[in-house]
Amino acid sequence: MTTKERIVETALELFSQRGYDGVSVRDIARAVGIRESSLYNHFENKRAIFDGIVDVCVRQSEVYFRESALPFDQGDDTSVYRGIGLEHLQELIERTFRFFFDDPWNARFRRLLLVSQYAEPRCRDIYQQLYRDKCIAVQAYIFSALMDAGEIRREDPLAVAAEFHGPMFMWIHTCDSFEEARPLIREHVEQFRKNYEWRPTP
Amino acid sequence: MTTKERIVETALELFSQRGYDGVSVRDIARAVGIRESSLYNHFENKRAIFDGIVDVCVRQSEVYFRESALPFDQGDDTSVYRGIGLEHLQELIERTFRFFFDDPWNARFRRLLLVSQYAEPRCRDIYQQLYRDKCIAVQAYIFSALMDAGEIRREDPLAVAAEFHGPMFMWIHTCDSFEEARPLIREHVEQFRKNYEWRPTP
DNA sequence: AATAATATAGAACAAACGCTCGGAAAAGTC
DNA sequence: GACTTTTCCGAGCGTTTGTTCTATATTATT
Numbered sequence: 002m003t004t005k006e007r008i009v010e011t012a013l014e015l016f017s018q019r020g021y022d023g024v025s026v027r028d029i030a031r032a033v034g035i036r037e038s039s040l041y042n043h044f045e046n047k048r049a050i051f052d053g054i055v056d057v058c059v060r061q062s063e064v065y066f067r068e069s070a071l072p073f074d075q076g077d078d079t080s081v082y083r084g085i086g087l088e089h090l091q092e093l094i095e096r097t098f099r100f101f102f103d104d105p106w107n108a109r110f111r112r113l114l115l116v117s118q119y120a121e122p123r124c125r126d127i128y129q130q131l132y133r134d135k136c137i138a139v140q141a142y143i144f145s146a147l148m149d150a151g152e153i154r155r156e157d158p159l160a161v162a163a164e165f166h167g168p169m170f171m172w173i174h175t176c177d178s179f180e181e182a183r184p185l186i187r188e189h190v191e192q193f194r195k196n197y198e199w200r201p202t203p
Numbered sequence: 204m205t206t207k208e209r210i211v212e213t214a215l216e217l218f219s220q221r222g223y224d225g226v227s228v229r230d231i232a233r234a235v236g237i238r239e240s241s242l243y244n245h246f247e248n249k250r251a252i253f254d255g256i257v258d259v260c261v262r263q264s265e266v267y268f269r270e271s272a273l274p275f276d277q278g279d280d281t282s283v284y285r286g287i288g289l290e291h292l293q294e295l296i297e298r299t300f301r302f303f304f305d306d307p308w309n310a311r312f313r314r315l316l317l318v319s320q321y322a323e324p325r326c327r328d329i330y331q332q333l334y335r336d337k338c339i340a341v342q343a344y345i346f347s348a349l350m351d352a353g354e355i356r357r358e359d360p361l362a363v364a365a366e367f368h369g370p371m372f373m374w375i376h377t378c379d380s381f382e383e384a385r386p387l388i389r390e391h392v393e394q395f396r397k398n399y400e401w402r403p404t405p
Numbered sequence: 406a407a408t409a410a411t412a413t414a415g416a417a418c419a420a421a422c423g424c425t426c427g428g429a430a431a432a433g434t435c
Numbered sequence: 436g437a438c439t440t441t442t443c444c445g446a447g448c449g450t451t452t453g454t455t456c457t458a459t460a461t462t463a464t465t
Contacts, residue, residue: 004412019322022224026453038455039413047453116318120221133377156394163387164394167370174376175335185365192358192366196398206442228423240425241443249423 005043007033013054017112021051021120055127058110062131065100065107066139085143087152087198091190093143098169098186101132102179115174132170137162153197165193207245209235215256219314223253223322257329260312264333267302267309268341287345289354289400293392295345300371300388303334304381317376334372339364355399367395 002010011032015024026047030037044050085093101107114128141162147153153161168189176182204212213234217226228249232239246252287295303309316330342364349355355363370391378384 020222020224020318022222023322036414042412112321116222116321119219119314119318120225129377133373160390160394163370164391167373168365170373171335171369175331188362189366192362238444244442
């Protein structure tokens, strides 16, 4: 790993805990194991380190959404999820949730955006897109497929996705560990299943 | 309004935007309209200002929960909400939501806790209690009453409350104005009503 | 092996930081 | 009106901040 990469990784860890102003250039240098003057060989100034972190993480999240989540922006073809059933939802959600919660880069980046969002408009934008809009869009896509498959009752997919993602959002933001969140997520998926699974009209 | 109160109010505004380390004592003094040395007649040091804000706001929120919300910790008597029906939920929720969103003290305090939660364990605790646990407890109380009244189907009230509060939590944290959030809240309450309102077994 | 390019360290800078102090002004008490 | 208490201000304290500079190491290229 190059020094520049180590700086980014270390600074992300620090910024995500104490915020931009709570971390000094000397703090970062000490944590990396070099002197602060050496930092300036890799970044123009402190601000550039912060911006560099955001750039890297945004790029990573784009890769995630393109590869691991869905091609939900490639038209309305829901065939990717044709074989999906409600019984797969629990596992699918737990995997996604684990990524957002436990992946070291993503968990730190989420905290970074969270604590920076009111000081930095760009962070607010990314935060809203990444942890609300994109998540809801992906889930709306899945629910659309589930509706087509007759697994859940037909409703506005975006509204259903918002109902689903709301509690997820809350547990992601207020639980201290994945273990604490897991049973709550399970209960949520269970409630959701009861509420939306298709039943023949009486 | 005393100078001390003006300091607290001003510092809350600043801290909630830029965080503890992002605001200097001189910033606060300038915004209040006095010199920084005069600040030290009212507070021992910068940390005491921050702690003073938290104390004041915690006290205010306790008053709110005791007076405006519910005596939900006074036993299991749900008679306060005996007359409530599902048709009142929309209005009740919108009023509560508006308080959390628009009340200048509460909105700023929420941001303050949010941006400070990873640097200050106390803020993390208060944040979890205030915007998750207490809200869910209050709502569980209301839903308990609605179940007793046969308005919604019987389920674990805490689980139902979590389902209800999740989307609220999300919109509170990611919407930029009450006007932006209002239609989303309405849709949420509508979905919730469809999902939980009592129907005679076929 | 010589040369060029890059990374590092140490010293130093001005500016901003939290904070203290002594004296002037204001407010409250008798 | 004299006295005490509180509040304010300006100057200044030592420290930390972000950043620059120069000399020395390390690495890459020829």
